[in-house]
Amino acid sequence: MHEQSRLSIADGARFREIVIAHLDRAAAPPHETPEQRAADVARIKRLLVEQDAVIVAHYYTDAAIQQLAEETGGIVSDSLEMARFGKRHPASTLVVAGVRFMGETAKILTPEKTVLMPTLEATCSLDIGCPAEDFAAFCDQHPDRTVVVYANTSAAVKARSDWVVTSSIALDVVDYLDREGHKILWAPDQHLGRYVQQQTGADMLLWDGSCVVHEEFKLRGLQDLKSLYPDAAVLVHPESPQVVIEMADAVGSTSQLIAAARDLPHPRCIVATDEGIFYKMQQAAPDKELIIAPTAGHGATCRSCGHCPWMAMNHLRNLADSLERGDNEILVDSELGRRAMVPLQRMLDFREAQLSGD
Numbered sequence: 001m002h003e004q005s006r007l008s009i010a011d012g013a014r015f016r017e018i019v020i021a022h023l024d025r026a027a028a029p030p031h032e033t034p035e036q037r038a039a040d041v042a043r044i045k046r047l048l049v050e051q052d053a054v055i056v057a058h059y060y061t062d063a064a065i066q067q068l069a070e071e072t073g074g075i076v077s078d079s080l081e082m083a084r085f086g087k088r089h090p091a092s093t094l095v096v097a098g099v100r101f102m103g104e105t106a107k108i109l110t111p112e113k114t115v116l117m118p119t120l121e122a123t124c125s126l127d128i129g130c131p132a133e134d135f136a137a138f139c140d141q142h143p144d145r146t147v148v149v150y151a152n153t154s155a156a157v158k159a160r161s162d163w164v165v166t167s168s169i170a171l172d173v174v175d176y177l178d179r180e181g182h183k184i185l186w187a188p189d190q191h192l193g194r195y196v197q198q199q200t201g202a203d204m205l206l207w208d209g210s211c212v213v214h215e216e217f218k219l220r221g222l223q224d225l226k227s228l229y230p231d232a233a234v235l236v237h238p239e240s241p242q243v244v245i246e247m248a249d250a251v252g253s254t255s256q257l258i259a260a261a262r263d264l265p266h267p268r269c270i271v272a273t274d275e276g277i278f279y280k281m282q283q284a285a286p287d288k289e290l291i292i293a294p295t296a297g298h299g300a301t302c303r304s305c306g307h308c309p310w311m312a313m314n315h316l317r318n319l320a321d322s323l324e325r326g327d328n329e330i331l332v333d334s335e336l337g338r339r340a341m342v343p344l345q346r347m348l349d350f351r352e353a354q355l356s357g358d
Contacts, residue, residue, distance in 0.1 A: 012126060030317060040316035047323040048072050048129055053093035053116075055319075056082050056106065059254045060276035060311040061097045065319065066290070069097070077253045079151045080166040083109055084348065095313045095323060096330070099124045103330040104155045108353055110335045115330040118318040122310040124152050130188035130210040132156035140177070144207060145185035146177055149343070152211075153188060155332050159339035166346045167238060168253035172194050173350060178202035191215070195238040195245060213308050214239035217272045221294030222247055225270055232291065233266035238271035244272055244293075261285040275306045 010079050032040070041064070048054065055074035057065050060245045066076045070335035074095075075085040079102055086094045086106045094115040096103040099122045107115040130149075139147055149161040158164050165173045174184060174196050184202050186193040188209030189345070217240050222223040226247070228233065247249055251261035254277055261269045262284040269285070271277065272293035281290060292306045322328040332340075 006168070015092045030315065032315075032317065037064060037316055038300050040320045043320045044068060044316065044323060045072060048095075050089055051093050051323055053323060054089055054091040055095045055097060055353060056086050056089075056102075057096075057279070057282055058082060058098035058102060058276075058311065059258075061314045062272040062276070062312070062316075063279040065097045065314060066276075068316070078166060078168055079105070080168050080253075080347075080351065081255065082106070083151075083344070084351070086110060086113075087348075089179055095319065097319060098122070098309075099127070099152075099310050101127050101152055101154060101329075104332055105151065105158075105344065107330045107332045108155060108340050109348075111332070111334070111337055114326075115331060116322045116326070118314045118322050119331075123312040124308075124310060125212040126150065126188045126209050126222070127154055127157075128154035130154075130318050130348045132160065135187060136160050138187075138207065142185050144183060145205060146182040147185045147187075148174060148177070149187050150189050150192065155336055155340045157187070157338050158343055161343045162346075164340075164343040166248065166253065166347070167192060167256055169347060169351060169354075170238075171199055171334075172354065173347070174202050174204070175200045176350070189239050191241055192238045194242060197252070213274055214293040215241060215273070215294045217241070217244045218295060219243040219247070222270065222272070225291065225294055229268055229270065229291065231266060232268040232270045232289075233260070233264045234293075235260055235269050235271045235273070236293075238270055240272050248272075258284050259279070261288060261290070263270055274311065276307050276308075278310060 028267040055069040055072060057069040057076045059076060069076050082102060083105050087109045094106050095116050096106050097118055102125055103115050103117045130153055132154055139160055146166060147156055147161040148163045151164055151166045163173055178200050185205040186204045187207035190206045190208055190210060193204055214237055222244060231248040233248050235250050236245050238251050259280050261281045268289035270291045270293050275292050278290050295306055
């Protein structure tokens with residue numbers, strides 16, 4: 001039988017307390033008039049040219065940022081394609097609109113470039129809930145396991161790993177490692193880890209972490225919504241709880257869910273991931289109705305219901321200010337970056353081999 005034990009309940013509870021403390025400090029974006037937003041857009045477009053900069057934005061950021069990235073030659077994508085784009089693009093400055101681990105990844109992959117973010121306070125519950133020292137101790141307890149970490153982790157955690165994966169490539173990497181005879185130590189998202197283990201049959205030891213957004217999608221509410229719209233496809237990110245995943249017509253990363261919305265024959269989609277994805281999903285499936293999956297219920301904070309509170313900290317005003325002032329720069333210690341680059345490069349090489357058909 002495969003070993004599937006996790007951290008102790010006490011450790012998991014302690015890390016969740018840390019996440020809650022960060023949620024309490026998450027700042028809401030300022031209210032802006034249409035005129036103010038237009039002025040910020042004009043300022044950003046001018047500064048991008050002056051600073052030789054490009055916007056690298058995640059699907060979960062504000063639609064105005066996503067639109068601006070598209071209009072100025074940047075990218076809106078998942079974390080894997082954000083990383084690949086930033087590494088390939090000739091701009092000397094990357095403006096990463098997302099959360100901090102994305103900015104750190106960009107800096108690790110392109111240490112010669114300036115990497116700015118609209119705010120350095122935008123983080124991720126998975127990152128917070130996997131402190132580097134605790135994670136290193138966990139790895140030391142299981143030296144026979146290959147360490148695979150989700151991209152939603154700090155540079156220090158990546159530096160302790162053998163492989164980094166995103167949700168779009170996790171199944172393929174773990175399946176490959178399992179076929180090569182590896183036992184896996186997986187961190188930090190337990191729901192994604194459990195889904196990958198079930199799909200691949202790999203021997204996986206899971207860290208006890210979760211996403212504050214995806215963990216709040218509720219089975220009962222989803223069942224009720226499905227009864228109202230029986231012709232709707234249910235699209236679920238694998239960071240969601242298993243009972244929600246089991247209701248899905250499609251399970252996948254952000255880019256995979258966008259493709260599913262486009263390709264499935266259903267006239268509407270119930271979407272169990274961050275509502276920010278609707279901007280690109282509606283472009284891909286313009287004739288379909290998109291409905292956010294229900295959250296709330298016991299334990300829900302309603303600060304994270306359907307939208308990441310840290311992604312929401314990215315907005316036009318602080319993006320413009322960061323470009324103009326050159327502040328909110330991401331810096332990664334060179335030695336730490338060198339070690340974190342090894343598992344990141346393995347992921348990128350694996351992806352390139354997939355695309356080339358090797």
